[in-house]
Amino acid sequence: MSARSDAPAKGQGSAVATAAPPRLKVEQATFAYAATDRSEPKFSLGPATFEAREHELVSILGPNASGKSTLLGLLAGLNKPLSGRVEVDGTEVTALDLRTRAQRIALVAQESELLFPLRVWEYVLQGRYPYGRRLRFESQEDCLLAGNALAQVGADALRDRWMDRLSGGEKQRVILARALAQQPSLLLLDEPTQHLDIGGKVELLRRLRRLTDESRYTVLVVTHELNLAAEFSDRIVLLNKGKCLRVGTPAEVYERDLLEEVFDAPLEVEVRSSGRPRVILRGNH
Amino acid sequence: MRPLTPRRVFWICLALLVALFGAVVISLRMGAYPISASEIVTTLFKGALGRWNEIPSEFRVVVFGLRLPRIVLGILVGASLSTAGAGFQALLRNPLADPYVLGVSGGAAVGALLSLIVAPHTPGAIQAAAFAGAALTIAAVYFLGRRGGQIDSATLLLAGIAAAIFFSAIIEFLMTSLNGRDLRGIAFWLMGDLETTTPTNPLRWFEALYFVFAVAAGAIYATSSDLNLILTGEREARHLGVDVKRVKLVVYLAASVLTGLAVSVSGAIGFVGLLVPHVMRMMFGTDHRLLIPTSAIGGALLVVLADTLARTIVAPTELPVGAVTAMIGAPVFIYLMRSKVR
Numbered sequence: 001m002s003a004r005s006d007a008p009a010k011g012q013g014s015a016v017a018t019a020a021p022p023r024l025k026v027e028q029a030t031f032a033y034a035a036t037d038r039s040e041p042k043f044s045l046g047p048a049t050f051e052a053r054e055h056e057l058v059s060i061l062g063p064n065a066s067g068k069s070t071l072l073g074l075l076a077g078l079n080k081p082l083s084g085r086v087e088v089d090g091t092e093v094t095a096l097d098l099r100t101r102a103q104r105i106a107l108v109a110q111e112s113e114l115l116f117p118l119r120v121w122e123y124v125l126q127g128r129y130p131y132g133r134r135l136r137f138e139s140q141e142d143c144l145l146a147g148n149a150l151a152q153v154g155a156d157a158l159r160d161r162w163m164d165r166l167s168g169g170e171k172q173r174v175i176l177a178r179a180l181a182q183q184p185s186l187l188l189l190d191e192p193t194q195h196l197d198i199g200g201k202v203e204l205l206r207r208l209r210r211l212t213d214e215s216r217y218t219v220l221v222v223t224h225e226l227n228l229a230a231e232f233s234d235r236i237v238l239l240n241k242g243k244c245l246r247v248g249t250p251a252e253v254y255e256r257d258l259l260e261e262v263f264d265a266p267l268e269v270e271v272r273s274s275g276r277p278r279v280i281l282r283g284n285h
Numbered sequence: 286m287r288p289l290t291p292r293r294v295f296w297i298c299l300a301l302l303v304a305l306f307g308a309v310v311i312s313l314r315m316g317a318y319p320i321s322a323s324e325i326v327t328t329l330f331k332g333a334l335g336r337w338n339e340i341p342s343e344f345r346v347v348v349f350g351l352r353l354p355r356i357v358l359g360i361l362v363g364a365s366l367s368t369a370g371a372g373f374q375a376l377l378r379n380p381l382a383d384p385y386v387l388g389v390s391g392g393a394a395v396g397a398l399l400s401l402i403v404a405p406h407t408p409g410a411i412q413a414a415a416f417a418g419a420a421l422t423i424a425a426v427y428f429l430g431r432r433g434g435q436i437d438s439a440t441l442l443l444a445g446i447a448a449a450i451f452f453s454a455i456i457e458f459l460m461t462s463l464n465g466r467d468l469r470g471i472a473f474w475l476m477g478d479l480e481t482t483t484p485t486n487p488l489r490w491f492e493a494l495y496f497v498f499a500v501a502a503g504a505i506y507a508t509s510s511d512l513n514l515i516l517t518g519e520r521e522a523r524h525l526g527v528d529v530k531r532v533k534l535v536v537y538l539a540a541s542v543l544t545g546l547a548v549s550v551s552g553a554i555g556f557v558g559l560l561v562p563h564v565m566r567m568m569f570g571t572d573h574r575l576l577i578p579t580s581a582i583g584g585a586l587l588v589v590l591a592d593t594l595a596r597t598i599v600a601p602t603e604l605p606v607g608a609v610t611a612m613i614g615a616p617v618f619i620y621l622m623r624s625k626v627r
Contacts, residue, residue, distance in 0.1 A: 076524065102526030109521055116380065116516055116571040125288060126514055130526040136510070137574070138288040182525070 021090040023218040024052040024186055028084035029074055045070045047084060048244035050237055052220065054185075057212045059229035060222045061253075062239035063263055068222045071239065072190055075220065076107045088186055102130035106179035108189040114163050120174050121159045124150055127181025149180035153207060169200035176204075180211075187211075189221045193228070201225060205232045226279045230254060238262065250277050289572050297569060301582040305360070308586050312356050312593040317601070318347045354487055358550055359592045359606070360585040361494055363557055365547040367584025368502045370558025371565075371577055372540035375512040376533055377427070378519075379438050383559035384419070384544040387441075388448030390555070392422025393548035394475060395452050398459050401471075412497070416545030422448055423541055474552040494546065501542040502581060508532045509573035516571065554607040556614025557584050587613075 032044035045067040052058045060068050073079045074086050077093035086093045088104055096104070106127070127149065128142040138146075150156050153173040158166065166174065172192055179187060189208075193201040205221075209232045212219050223229055229236060230250040238245045238253050240262045246253050254277035256269045266282040313325045320328075328344050331337075337345070366384060373382040373389075384390045396418025400410045426448050430441030460471060511532040514522040519529050547554070565579045591609040598604065 078520075078523065098523070098528055099526040102524065105524075107524045109518070109524065114517060116566060118517070118571060122570075122572070123517070126517065126525060129510065129514055132510065137290055143288055 021087070022051040022053050023056075023089060024075065024220070025085070025087040025090075026050050026075070027087070029071075029081040029086050030083050031070055031074055031079055032082055033070070043067070043070070044242050045074075046243040048074075048237070048239075049084075050235070050244075050247040052186075052218045052235070054216055054218055055212055056234045057209060057219045057221070057232060058235045058237060059233040060220060060237045060239065061224075061226065061229055065241075066239040066262075067242045068239055069190055070242075071237075071244075072107070072188055072220070072222055075186070076105055076188055077101050078107075099130045102182060102184075104184055105186045105188065106182040106184035108175055108179050108187070108192055110190050110194065118163045119159075120150070120155070120161050120163060120166070121146065123163055123174060124159075124177045124181050127178040130182060145183065146177075146181045149177040150174075152180055152211065153177045168195040169197075169203070172196060172200070172204060173207075176207075185216060185218065187217050187219045189219070191222050191224070193223055193225055201228055208232065226254075226259070230277050230279070251275060254279060289574055294575050294578065297575065298578050298582060301579060301586070305582055305586045305589070308589045308593075309356055309360075312359075312589050313348055313352050315593050315597050316347070316352060318343070320344065320347065354491075355592065356589055357491055359588040361491075361498055362547045362551045362554060363561075363584035363586070363588030364502070364581040365498055365543040365584075366554060366557040366588075367561040367580040368505055368577060369540040369543040369547070370584075371562040371573070371580045372505045372512075372536045372543075373423075373558070374562060375516055375573065376536045376540065377430075377436060377441060378516060379436075379441060380563070381438075381442060381559070382445075383556070384540075384547075385553060385555040385557075386449070386559060387423065387426050387445035388452055389419045389422045389426070389445075389541070389544050390548050390553040391449045391452030391456070392418040393545045394418070394553050395455050395459070396545070397549050398456060398471070402459065402462060409493075412494075412546060412549040415549035416542050419544040419548070420538065420541040422452070423537060427537075494550065497542065497546055501539040501546070502577070504535050504539040505543075506574075506577050508535055509577050512536070512573040513571070552605070552607060554588065554610055556610050557587055560610075560614045560617060561587055 026048055028047040028049055030045055030047050033042050043065075048071060050058075060071060062068050070079070074081055075093070077086070077096065080094045088096075093101065093105070124146045125138055125142060128138060128146060131142070132138070147156075147159075150159055153176050155170065155173045155177055158170055158174060161170075163171070163174070172195070176189075176192070179189075192204060196204060205225075205228050208219050208221065211217050221229070221233075233250060235248065236250050236253040237247050238258070245262065246258065251271065254269050256267060259267050259269065259279060268280045268282045270278045270280065272278055310322055310325050310329075313329075314320060314322055324344065325348065328340050328348050331339050332349060369389075370383045373384065373387065374380055376382075377387075384393075393415040396414035396416070397411045399418075400407075400414035404410045426441065426444045427436070429444035429447075430436055432440055456475065463471060511522070511527045511529075514525050514527050515529060515532065523529050544558075561584045562576060562580045565576055565583050569575050569579055587610065588606065591613060592606045595604040595606045595609045
């Protein structure tokens, strides 16, 4: 397979396609930010179209200010698309009430500061909120599920630690555990690798890959890590300047001219024996 | 993993209520007329059972006529301020938020003072005006404390401090329109004072005040599991299914009512709303389902003890209770901030 193939949006990653509605369906969704209702939009996201199914890991790539987080906001239902649709399991995302949405979609946002000390298990139990009634005290089942979520991310030993005493990688795993405790079908992560060292990044993506393969999750990751995305993703959504440029398998999207233009850097794309592409920096000759 | 259970909330609150009862007995004992602790307890129980004719008449006057109303008011004020403080801290995601620091008490005091000048004898006018002052102030401070659509901690506190200074200037100005006889009373009230100026039917009056307290504090308590999540970030709370806008509106209104209530009956007592939730958090953790009731009881405890001190350390004269809470509160708070207590 050539890395320079000009295949259109549909990729081989969807070979497992079934008749059921896709887990996530994005159809010509657009969005625009404006300072006021009447002023010109400061930033707009052009029509984006793609799908994601069960057991798929999709990476959203693009330079800064390309609209990655905006797109994620649309998928999470935080913003209503200006036009087009975003559907999860056949239902429009913004039509779901807040709690139902939180039972289906978990979003791991970029790290936020904790103001008051909190234990790891307390934090993970918060993931059970969408299932509780107001004031409802957590049940044994909630504890069990929170414990399972911690085990799934290999953070069992951390449960009695304080959140503010964790290392970056540990914290990331705990935040992921809280999202898993929500028992979502769609897991969205906004730059989860940002504060991790290379070992942490690989470990996190490997874990996400395993979760995607073994459980029912569909995982979407916003990331800057081109090579890790190529290694672990079924599909890539490439954004630039608010436009959805290309959707497809890593091999279909990683095209030298395209990447060089988008990231504004001298790049080279190699195809490894596994069929997955690898991006390297071209030397200055 | 040991999640919070209703049983745990119940036992901790019960223990604190016992401590509060102890403080009430101590406070009832202190004063010019000597009564022993056991006499106070029997008097209280007889009073509670309605067996008034078994109580010696001088006890009836001293305990139920003089000392108890003040304590009942102190409990109300302490519980209101601490609950409001815990609410503001979660709402503004700022551990230093407190009705006094944010200038909300000042705003309520200006409202109360205006109503004293404009409509001095209308029942309930002070409370309504104090609530309006509190609500307007927190709205103003909230909007001034925003930067780029987000609440900025430092800007928020500065806005609160500016508001507090502005209101104290307004108060000075308003006080020039009062005559000398009222002036000392008002000055005392502004420092925080539990001297009861209760109307003709005190029981009815207390019932009304406690009813308002119960509604407002209950509203905050009902949002406590939402507040737990808002503390980890508003966006994240929304992701987890919290209706952040609604919760914020409820807490904002209820905390303003509580501040207005406390200030209208006792002036601006500082540090209670800041200190008590912090101490409770250190003792029992950050879960609002436990933090809010323990703060309410702890606040009552603190104000009752502080008022007992205010009445007795310089007897026969009195200190404003606000001076005592500030004297205890400031050093303790600085100690807490400096020490590495979690």
